[in-house]
Amino acid sequence: VTVTAIEQPDFAEAARAHLRTVNAYLVYLVGNRAAAEDLTAATFEKAFRNWRRFDPRRGGIQTWLCAIARGVALDHFRAEDRRRRREDAYALRQEFEVAEPGFGEGLSPELETALAALSAGEREVIALRVLVELDAETTARLLGISRSACSMRLSRALEKLQERVTSDVEA
Amino acid sequence: MSRPEIEHDERFSQLIEELRAHRPEPSAALRQRIERISERPVRQAVSRQVSFGRRRTLLALAVAAVVAAVAGGIVLGNWGSTPTALPHARDQLSTNATRTLGTFSSTEAQPAAKSTAPAATAAGAGNERQAPSPVTGAKRLAELRAELTLRVASQRELARATGRAERIVRGSGGYVASARYDSGTERGSSFLELKVPAARAQSVLARLTALGELVAQNVSLEDLQATVDSQSASIGSLQAQIEKLVQALKDPSLSTQARDQLRAQLALRQSRLAGLVQARKATRARGVYATISLTLTTERARAAVAPGRIHRAFDEARDGLAREAAWAVRATVVAAPAILLAILLLVGARQRRRRLEQRLLARS
Numbered sequence: 001v002t003v004t005a006i007e008q009p010d011f012a013e014a015a016r017a018h019l020r021t022v023n024a025y026l027v028y029l030v031g032n033r034a035a036a037e038d039l040t041a042a043t044f045e046k047a048f049r050n051w052r053r054f055d056p057r058r059g060g061i062q063t064w065l066c067a068i069a070r071g072v073a074l075d076h077f078r079a080e081d082r083r084r085r086r087e088d089a090y091a092l093r094q095e096f097e098v099a100e101p102g103f104g105e106g107l108s109p110e111l112e113t114a115l116a117a118l119s120a121g122e123r124e125v126i127a128l129r130v131l132v133e134l135d136a137e138t139t140a141r142l143l144g145i146s147r148s149a150c151s152m153r154l155s156r157a158l159e160k161l162q163e164r165v166t167s168d169v170e171a
Numbered sequence: 172m173s174r175p176e177i178e179h180d181e182r183f184s185q186l187i188e189e190l191r192a193h194r195p196e197p198s199a200a201l202r203q204r205i206e207r208i209s210e211r212p213v214r215q216a217v218s219r220q221v222s223f224g225r226r227r228t229l230l231a232l233a234v235a236a237v238v239a240a241v242a243g244g245i246v247l248g249n250w251g252s253t254p255t256a257l258p259h260a261r262d263q264l265s266t267n268a269t270r271t272l273g274t275f276s277s278t279e280a281q282p283a284a285k286s287t288a289p290a291a292t293a294a295g296a297g298n299e300r301q302a303p304s305p306v307t308g309a310k311r312l313a314e315l316r317a318e319l320t321l322r323v324a325s326q327r328e329l330a331r332a333t334g335r336a337e338r339i340v341r342g343s344g345g346y347v348a349s350a351r352y353d354s355g356t357e358r359g360s361s362f363l364e365l366k367v368p369a370a371r372a373q374s375v376l377a378r379l380t381a382l383g384e385l386v387a388q389n390v391s392l393e394d395l396q397a398t399v400d401s402q403s404a405s406i407g408s409l410q411a412q413i414e415k416l417v418q419a420l421k422d423p424s425l426s427t428q429a430r431d432q433l434r435a436q437l438a439l440r441q442s443r444l445a446g447l448v449q450a451r452k453a454t455r456a457r458g459v460y461a462t463i464s465l466t467l468t469t470e471r472a473r474a475a476v477a478p479g480r481i482h483r484a485f486d487e488a489r490d491g492l493a494r495e496a497a498w499a500v501r502a503t504v505v506a507a508p509a510i511l512l513a514i515l516l517l518v519g520a521r522q523r524r525r526r527l528e529q530r531l532l533a534r535s
Contacts, residue, residue: 037200
């Protein structure tokens, strides 16, 4: 049994290094840039509060931040879901969210539309594997599914995206 | 489809390239927000953490569990064993006595090496404490059975002790029911089945015990009074019934058929009465004489080897561990359904949460 002093990485450095990745993940997951920026800030706020709990031996900072971001996003989705249900029950639903286009500057309109048409779950797996560039094992663990299910989900999401882009271009 | 698989899947390469080339960038406002969060002082930048490692933790826990189990075993063993203040208790008489509703039984075994009654010091007060002292009411009828095994020093002493035993029994008004005498070159033995009046049984036993070194004794006392009382009650009841039947038969107005029936009943009860009277007589006869099976032998009993302290400690630890294991099995049997249910509930709750998350993400 050894007692070791574990050097915690600097939070400011970690935030600077991973802000882009976490923001990209949340933009894809939420599909709304304004909301994603709020959630990114909330993610780093939470990460700052729990910084002492981060254990480098259990995984990378990026994975840890993505896990926090996922929790924050799920809370957001739940809150949105409750809001929608309340509005459905008591009044006509109004779409307050301003659909701010842009999963990324310079993306083709067809790809933007196709991404918007995917579900959050499908966009999430694309974000984690393609943008965050996590491996299949880590992604599966983060999503709480098996590795094969993760690969299957990614494959289907990309196929769907490809089909929609192709059909839009042809149209 | 791991990362290289994505790279090598030609179908999606262009798509992936485009997605990666145009990642969403955080706005300047977001960058500032994050900077502001980062500027706050982190309470503990360097934290000392005790790093055990999962395997080492498990190993340490396993070792701790074994140590705790052994320590518990020793403690439990000591609690359940003979007090250490009496170290010679194991070497002395081991007594096992059981008492049931109408039976008293006492078994005593004494190694020859520790015998306190040498053959030479035959009768006397010193030998009285070796004699069995079965507990029974003074006026209650009881059947006493005793088995005594005594060691005598030599063949000559065997013959003399056998003769003395016969004389003791006859002198007390008893008799020898059966006898067997074996005399060999190296060792000899004799077996006597003695019938002794119950009232003198204890004094006879005490005197017999003094004939040699007591190797083993087994005394049982069965209370017969309850049986006799029950038989007497039944006899009284039958006699009353017979009396009534006799009176009824004296009635001249009885029809022939009724008379025959009453006679049959009378004959049946008289037969039962005779049987019961015989049985009570036999029961009483059992209580009149005590049966003593006396074995005299020249063979030296194997001396009991007193276990050493380490041996005893091991025995006690083993007993304690066995008790712990029994408790662990009981606890497992009792707690297993609850634990299983808790695990199932946890797994179910986790699966449900995952399903809800998937649904939420699918419709968002």
